[in-house]
Amino acid sequence: xxxxxxxxxxxxxxxxxxxxxxxxxxxxxxxxxxxxxxxxxxxxxxxxxxxxxxxxxxxxxxxxxxxxxxxxxxxxxxxxxxxxxxxxxxxxxxxxxxxxxxxxxxxxxxxxxxxxxxxxxxxxxxxxxxxxxxxxxxxxxxxxxxxxxxxxxxxxxxxxxxxxxxxxxxxxxxxxxxxxxxxxxxxxxxxxxxxxxxxxxxxxxxxxxxxxxxxxxxxxxxxxxxxxxxxxxxxxxxxxxxxxxxxx
Numbered sequence: 001x002x003x004x005x006x007x008x009x010x011x012x013x014x015x016x017x018x019x020x021x022x023x024x025x026x027x028x029x030x031x032x033x034x035x036x037x038x039x040x041x042x043x044x045x046x047x048x049x050x051x052x053x054x055x056x057x058x059x060x061x062x063x064x065x066x067x068x069x070x071x072x073x074x075x076x077x078x079x080x081x082x083x084x085x086x087x088x089x090x091x092x093x094x095x096x097x098x099x100x101x102x103x104x105x106x107x108x109x110x111x112x113x114x115x116x117x118x119x120x121x122x123x124x125x126x127x128x129x130x131x132x133x134x135x136x137x138x139x140x141x142x143x144x145x146x147x148x149x150x151x152x153x154x155x156x157x158x159x160x161x162x163x164x165x166x167x168x169x170x171x172x173x174x175x176x177x178x179x180x181x182x183x184x185x186x187x188x189x190x191x192x193x194x195x196x197x198x199x200x201x202x203x204x205x206x207x208x209x210x211x212x213x214x215x216x217x218x219x220x221x222x223x224x225x226x227x228x229x230x231x232x233x234x235x236x237x238x239x240x241x242x243x244x245x246x247x248x
Contacts, residue, residue: 006112009161014209015109019084022205023063032200033064035237038187039104039133040067042241047100052129054100060087061104071100082106089116093123103132108162109209117175117242124246130177135206136184136240137164142233146194150225156214168242177244187237194229 025031040062047053056077059068068078079095081087083106090112101120110116120130139162147158163171165184172180191197201207217225 006115008111008211010109010111010209011211012111014211016083018202018207018209019082019106019205021207022203023082023084025203026063032203034189035135035187035204035206035239036062036064036105037066038239040064040070042133042185042239043067043102043104043131044070046131046241046243050129052100054098054129056098056125057100057102058093058095058098058123059102059104060089061106062102067102067104076100089119092119096123097125098123099125099128101128101130103130103134105134105205107132108134108136109160113163114171114174117171117177121175121177121244121246126246126248128246130242130244130246132242134240134242135162136168136238137162138184138186138236138238140235140237142229142235143194143197146225146228149228150217150221151214152221152224157210157212158208158214160208160210162238163240165240168240172242172244176247177242178247180242180244182240182242184238184240187239188234189237190232190234191229192231194226197229197233197235 026033053074054071054076057071058079058081060081062068062080063082068080071078089107089110101124103120107113107116120132124130140159144159148155165182168182169180172182
């Protein structure tokens with residue numbers, strides 16, 4: 001009997017559109033990219049701490065090119081990929097044998113996360129290292145509260161479900177990663193308005209791509225949301241990082 005396919009939580013077409021829109025917005029001066037910048041900096045620090053010097057790397061989701069540039073400067077051959085250009089993390093990778101794969105901010109919206117992690121491991125060379133960073137549980141608590149205030153007694157699905165540290169560890173074990181490590185860190189940002197937060201989410205590819213999302217907010221509902229998210233609100237982004245290797 002064949003395995004049941006995973007439930008469709010995220011709409012692939014909406015996910016692609018959100019990613020492509022984010023890449024277009026990144027071409028504008030001053031576009032928000034603090035989450036990606038934080039992830040790239042963290043990967044570079046981890047590589048230095050682990051003294052891992054890859055010779056061939058796959059970098060997924062880094063539209064800034066900073067991580068690829070850093071690796072290339074160390075004589076590493078880098079292949080860059082992004083869901084916006086059709087790269088599908090839920091299928092076996094077209095190339096294998098990488099001694100580093102860095103996935104930055106894309107795995108939070110795949111429908112088959114265990115399968116994506118298996119494919120990621122499968123693309124590594126024996127002993128190769130994988131580092132996957134993604135928005136995790138605990139992110140955007142104030143936005144969630146604002147959406148609940150907007151919808152009142154009939155809350156609609158508006159924000160994505162997210163993985164926490166415990167679930168991340170279970171996923172890595174299920175995917176067969178060796179030496180699995182899961183950790184989480186917080187990044188806090190102060191916003192002048194709810195619209196400012198929404199704009200930042202769009203620019204970073206974090207807008208709603210659920211299969212079943214709520215209807216557009218009415219004027220009254222938006223007013224309630226804005227009242228629940230006053231100027232100067234500090235929002236928290238929890239960044240979950242999954243690290244492991246392919247066994248020899």
